[in-house]
Amino acid sequence: MPGQLKKRKAIATVLTTMIILIASVVLGSGVVMYGTSLFQTGAQSQSISTQGVKLWVNATDSKGTSWGAASVRNTGDKLEGIDKINVRSLAVPYSNWYYANTTNSLANIQDQFIYGSNDGAxxxxxxxxxxxxxxxxxxxASPxxxxxxxxxxxxxxxxxxxxxxxxxxxxPGESVxxxxxxPTGVLDTxxxxxxxxxxxxxxxxxxPVTVTIANP
Incomplete structure (x- = not known):
């Protein structure tokens, strides 16, 4: 009996040691994975670049019809949403925005944007x-x-x-x-x-960027 008791104690000691080793490996892997996740999250950056900003006001139009144009590119690593355009600290409503989607704007972001003409309204x-x-x-397809x-x-x-x-x-990497x-009153003739x-x-x-207002 004493011999069997010693054997059982020895086996119990070995099992305890194995459990401790396995637990250490599992916990260590978890720490490494968590640390890697933190590193990847911290390494992501957020940035946008704006270029080609234009403003026009029709100096001969009594309504003071005015437009602006700009290109924006997401130069960071995360999804971004362009959600505000301010002129003279006044917000331009979404209903007044018109955009060329990213499939045909990347080739045009270096263009000198032009006003063209308006429909009288x-x-x-x-x-x-x-x-x-x-x-x-x-x-x-129906712009x-x-x-x-x-x-x-x-x-x-x-x-x-x-x-x-x-x-x-x-x-990331897309442009618009x-x-x-x-709106009426933001710029005048x-x-x-x-x-x-x-x-x-x-x-x-x-x-904000400073822009010289042009007459189309």
Whole structure:
């Protein structure tokens, strides 16, 4: 009996040691995985870049019809939503935003954006320097208006603008071109040639830039 008792104690000691070793390995793996997860999360960055910002006010239009344009690219690692456009610290409503989706805007973000012409009620009309356009497809098949800086089949594709009804989501690396119709009173005919501030935001990302107001 004493011999059997010693054997049982020895086996119990071995089992206890094995359980402790296995638990240590499992806990260690969990710590490594948790640490890796924290590192990956911390390494993600949030940033957007804005370029080509324009403002126009028709100096001969009694309504003071005014528009703006800008391109925005998500240069970070997370999904971002462009959710605010401010001109002179006043917000432009979503219903006044028109955007070219990311499938045809990446090639155009370096373009010199142009005003073209409006329909007499303040809304921009289709415009092309050559009078011809590339075909709009996908969700832009029926655009609010089209702008082409060099004509169909030449250089950059036609920008096909659709109406926005909320923030514009951009995955990492995606871009968008936005034309926005300023509410009455934000700019006046006498503002042509003056400088003012424009800011596009994605949450807390973004900052005002100074722009000279042009006369289309």
């Amino acid at each position: 303040g809304i921009l009309k289709n415009y092309s320097t050559s009078g011809t356009y590339d075909t709009c497809t996908g969700n832009t 609010a208006f089209r702008i082409d800086v060099d004509g169909a089949g030449v250089g950059h594709p036609t920008m096909c603008f659709i109406s926005a009804n909320g923030p514009i989501s951009l995955k 071109i936005i034309y926005f119709h300023l 006498i503002d042509s040639g003056q400088s003012t501030s424009v800011a596009l935001y994605a949450g807390k990302l973004g900052a």
